[in-house]
């Protein structure tokens with residue numbers, strides 16, 4: 001597609017990147033069929049091709065309104081459009097540029113600004129999020145049952161084995177997962193320990209994904225740098241990999257190289273973190289794990305981060321199959337469940353519609369359990385599911 005971006009903007013790295021991405025789009029519309037919001041709303045402006053046009057217009061200086069911003073806000077950043085696109089359009093990078101630009105030109109309402117600020121203040125801090133959850137749990141019995149479902153009960157953290165092997169990997173804990181499901185990382189640590197690999201936990205708070213989704217660049221960079229600083233001594237001591245058990249955090253770590261590419265002090269370190277980052281499945285599929293699950297029926301909800309950002313489609317299902325689970329087919333498996341970071345709070349109506357649709361598809365083959373690979377999807381689905389939802393790593397300890 002032809003572009004007419006302002007000369008001044010074209011001098012910036014964002015301008016050059018946006019121009020290249022816009023030019024790679026041939027407006028064929030193949031992406032629309034893969035898009036959850038286009039599927040639900042049927043409006044071209046709520047699909048990837050329409051959003052690309054709107055971003056092109058706003059970057060070229062056309063007038064924009066709160067309505068334009070709302071079409072961009074409704075995007076889940078699930079990146080299903082990227083997977084579907086035959087021209088390799090890097091939609092998510094363009095959306096980041098478009099959202100940052102429209103944020104400068106269309107002020108949000110005061111309640112919206114306060115809500116977004118509160119989310120950026122609470123969620124990335126394990127301590128603050130933990131306190132809020134503790135308070136909610138204390139009030140839980142007084143609340144209607146429909147609200148209680150959104151307050152998960154406390155879970156055991158499990159035993160973390162001592163560091164005793166020469167092979168070592170880091171497990172980055174992230175922000176909300178240590179509070180909501182502390183047992184996921186220790187399950188992985190025990191599994192690795194049984195196969196001669198010691199896992200070292202790293203608690204550095206948010207990886208930056210929350211503020212990145214909320215278009216807060218300064219805070220995103222600060223979180224990334226804090227994470228890199230926490231990881232760096234172990235990286236220098238020669239660890240093999242950095243593992244994140246939340247697919248969303250894994251996708252974020254993969255973007256560190258790109259996000260800090262112009263930072264004189266951190267660009268090389270960020271690139272090293274991106275190089276070392278692994279999803280658990282990339283480690284586990286190489287281990288000789290015994291089959292112990294004895295045909296239990298599981299439906300796997302593949303998070304968008306795993307499929308579209310990390311490009312690991314089908315890999316977890318293959319491991320589950322290998323260890324004895326009966327992995328059931330899931331219709332519309334590529335459609336986002338609606339969690340998408342803070343989306344389930346900021347766009348609750350659409351998020352709930354997507355969740356209902358996802359759960360119906362997951363129930364179809366009558367699973368005993370639903371598995372997933374991202375804390376956001378797990379919590380979002382569990383709040384409404386009639387069947388327990390667990391991280392697939394927890395399933396590996398079942399017999």
Ligand code: SF4
Pocket residue numbers: 024025026027028029030031032048049052084085086087088089091
């Ligand atoms: S599929 Fe790719 S090339 Fe076609 S309209 Fe969508 S983004 Fe553009």
Ligand code: SF4
Pocket residue numbers: 034035036037038047048051074075076077078079080081082091
């Ligand atoms: S990222 Fe997901 S929601 Fe956004 S335009 Fe692409 S497919 Fe649609």
